[in-house]
Amino acid sequence: MDRLDFAIKLARRVGFYLLQHWGNALNVKEKSSFQDIVSDCDKHAQQMIVSEIEKHFPKEAILAEEDRFETGQRLWIVDPIDGTMNFVHGLPSFAIGIAYSEGGNVLVGVVHDPVLNETFYAVAGEGAYKNGERINVSSNTMLKESIGNVGFYVGFTGHFINAIEKHVRRMRMVGSAVLAASYVACGRFDFFVAKRANPWDVAPVLLIVPEANGCVSDLQGRPAHLSSGEYLFSNGKVHSEVLEIIKKVEKT
Numbered sequence: 721m722d723r724l725d726f727a728i729k730l731a732r733r734v735g736f737y738l739l740q741h742w743g744n745a746l747n748v749k750e751k752s753s754f755q756d757i758v759s760d761c762d763k764h765a766q767q768m769i770v771s772e773i774e775k776h777f778p779k780e781a782i783l784a785e786e787d788r789f790e791t792g793q794r795l796w797i798v799d800p801i802d803g804t805m806n807f808v809h810g811l812p813s814f815a816i817g818i819a820y821s822e823g824g825n826v827l828v829g830v831v832h833d834p835v836l837n838e839t840f841y842a843v844a845g846e847g848a849y850k851n852g853e854r855i856n857v858s859s860n861t862m863l864k865e866s867i868g869n870v871g872f873y874v875g876f877t878g879h880f881i882n883a884i885e886k887h888v889r890r891m892r893m894v895g896s897a898v899l900a901a902s903y904v905a906c907g908r909f910d911f912f913v914a915k916r917a918n919p920w921d922v923a924p925v926l927l928i929v930p931e932a933n934g935c936v937s938d939l940q941g942r943p944a945h946l947s948s949g950e951y952l953f954s955n956g957k958v959h960s961e962v963l964e965i966i967k968k969v970e971k972t
């Protein structure tokens with residue numbers, strides 16, 4: 721079975737399920753802290769994805785956010801809801817993320833936003849797409865004409881916005897890492913800084929952004945991989961300028 725086709729259909733099916741509970745999630749609870757929540761919708765959505773992968777690819781391992789932490793040469797990486805806080809509060813901007821990797825390299829990446837009905841996806845070496853149309857990063861070379869996004873991380877976000885606000889046109893906080901990076905891939909944002917990310921928060925976009933001719937590195941500018949933990953996604957043209965500002969923030 722074609723993995724891309726499989727992952728897109730599955731993500732869209734889970735999207736229909738999540739729309740029924742959007743803003744009305746089942747059994748919302750604190751997870752690692754009061755700032756981190758999970759609902760039974762996250763768990764049910766994950767089960768929908770995991771059971772299909774097990775059925776169609778029984779020999780392949782699965783790493784998924786809600787307590788399914790396998791490793792393997794052939795590994796599916798799943799976030800059933802990226803942006804749970806938005807989902808629970810009835811805000812748009814949450815997504816299902818499904819990626820397939822071999823030896824730590826993402827070969828297929830799918831991000832589906834059920835609210836806008838937008839599916840971003842890529843297969844290694846074949847370009848990046850949104851709902852069947854090829855996508856590309858922005859052509860903007862000027863930080864002062866840039867719109868950027870930053871993830872929420874206590875002790876960093878405020879300092880970073882403080883340092884960059886006078887250099888950019890606007891900053892935004894979308895609240896879903898895979899969507900923010902997909903928006904870099906299709907040119908809506910010029911960059912996105914993720915200070916704390918798990919492999920499932922970034923796996924599909926580690927492929928989608930480069931396939932859209934964008935750039936991804938860690939916050940020191942080194943090549944990014946699934947366990948880097950922190951990332952700068954950009955159109956490539958404003959990458960080094962944003963890295964410089966991050967370096968200054970980390971020194972203070």
Ligand code: 2AM
Nearest residue numbers: 755756801802803804871872895896897
């Ligand atoms: P999640 O919705 O799957 O938890 C929001 O700030 C972004 O950061 C989301 O993509 C969120 O993913 C991710 N994130 C990762 N770890 C987090 C944590 N411990 N608390 C809150 N958000 C986290």
Ligand code: CA
Nearest residue numbers: 785799801802
């Ligand atoms: Ca999640």
